Amino acid sequence: MKVGLIGLGKMGLNLGQNLLDHHHNVVAFDLNTAAVEELTSKGAEGAASLKELASKMESPRIFWIMVPHGVVDSVIDELVPVLSKGDIVIEAGNSHYKESIARYNKLKEFGVSFLDVGTSGGMEGARNGACYMIGGDEEAWNIVEPIFKDTAVENGYLYAGKAGSGHFLKMVHNGVEYGMMAAIGEGFEVLEKSDFDYDYEKVARVWNNGSVIRSWLMELTEQAFSKDANLDSIKGVMQSSGEGKWTVETALDLQTATPVIALSLLMRYRSLENDSFTGKVVAALRNEFGGHAVVKN
Numbered sequence: 410m411k412v413g414l415i416g417l418g419k420m421g422l423n424l425g426q427n428l429l430d431h432h433h434n435v436v437a438f439d440l441n442t443a444a445v446e447e448l449t450s451k452g453a454e455g456a457a458s459l460k461e462l463a464s465k466m467e468s469p470r471i472f473w474i475m476v477p478h479g480v481v482d483s484v485i486d487e488l489v490p491v492l493s494k495g496d497i498v499i500e501a502g503n504s505h506y507k508e509s510i511a512r513y514n515k516l517k518e519f520g521v522s523f524l525d526v527g528t529s530g531g532m533e534g535a536r537n538g539a540c541y542m543i544g545g546d547e548e549a550w551n552i553v554e555p556i557f558k559d560t561a562v563e564n565g566y567l568y569a570g571k572a573g574s575g576h577f578l579k580m581v582h583n584g585v586e587y588g589m590m591a592a593i594g595e596g597f598e599v600l601e602k603s604d605f606d607y608d609y610e611k612v613a614r615v616w617n618n619g620s621v622i623r624s625w626l627m628e629l630t631e632q633a634f635s636k637d638a639n640l641d642s643i644k645g646v647m648q649s650s651g652e653g654k655w656t657v658e659t660a661l662d663l664q665t666a667t668p669v670i671a672l673s674l675l676m677r678y679r680s681l682e683n684d685s686f687t688g689k690v691v692a693a694l695r696n697e698f699g700g701h702a703v704v705k706n
């Protein structure tokens with residue numbers, strides 16, 4: 410299929426390469442022309458503007474937006490004048506599900522279908538097989554399913570239902586991610602404070618082999634400790650991009666008690682002021698899976 414890929418940052422560039430690997434045609438646009446050149450050198454067609462990108466597409470025209478959360482609306486506003494009835498817009502960043510429902514309704518007025526897609530698995534997933542949570546019109550979904558099937562890991566995509574359901578699912582996923590990462594960080598902090606002299610890389614490795622808590626996060630923990638045995642080079646500052654906060658806000662609206670997720674969010678805020686070993690582990694994990702910046706010591 411032919412995909413108009415808008416946004417070639419950490420995730421978009423990897424996704425573009427993944428699409429090309431699976432013999433899809435990619436027309437790529439980003440304000441960063443070096444990123445466009447990088448993808449065209451791998452076989453994509455480049456575009457210097459959204460208008461040019463649209464002119465290079467074929468029906469059904471599929472536009473895949475992969476840009477940071479704060480610029481999604483401006484990209485959609487710029488895209489609207491070049492869209493026509495029957496086009497499909499996929500937005501696969503970390504958006505709030507309510508924003509996605511609003512975008513779906515707005516594009517519906519132009520006869521354009523909108524799919525909200527939560528993408529998990531970080532840069533590695535985008536490159537070699539991601540996990541997708543998808544919401545929006547089923548007819549549009551049926552058209553684009555092959556590109557998700559090809560760029561996901563096996564069994565790594567779910568069409569969840571009506572508009573907003575994809576990003577809602579990704580939001581809750583991230584809330585779970587906050588809680589799991591906090592628990593891993595706290596566990597290592599207890600080890601760190603103890604009288605024993607553990608090698609944390611080896612601890613993460615043994616926990617990854619046969620134990621109940623083996624997981625990709627634990628593999629990344631092992632990876633992080635292999636690079637920096639005691640995480641001495643970074644501060645325990647745990648940034649957040651908003652999904653954990655949205656999960657807690659939504660849970661409150663639904664009168665649902667989510668103490669683990671809520672506390673892990675509050676501990677992230679606290680970490681902006683106080684350093685901790687838990688914070689170092691969580692900061693290192695965010696860096697491992699998402700390439701998110703760490704604060705260096």
Ligand SMILES: O=C(O)[C@H](O)[C@@H](O)[C@H](O)[C@H](O)COP(=O)(O)O
Nearest residue numbers: 529530531583649650651652699
């Ligand atoms: O599932 C994933 O692959 C991650 O959740 C990913 O979407 C991302 O790296 C988040 O943005 C991190 O979220 P925080 O910045 O809130 O930690």
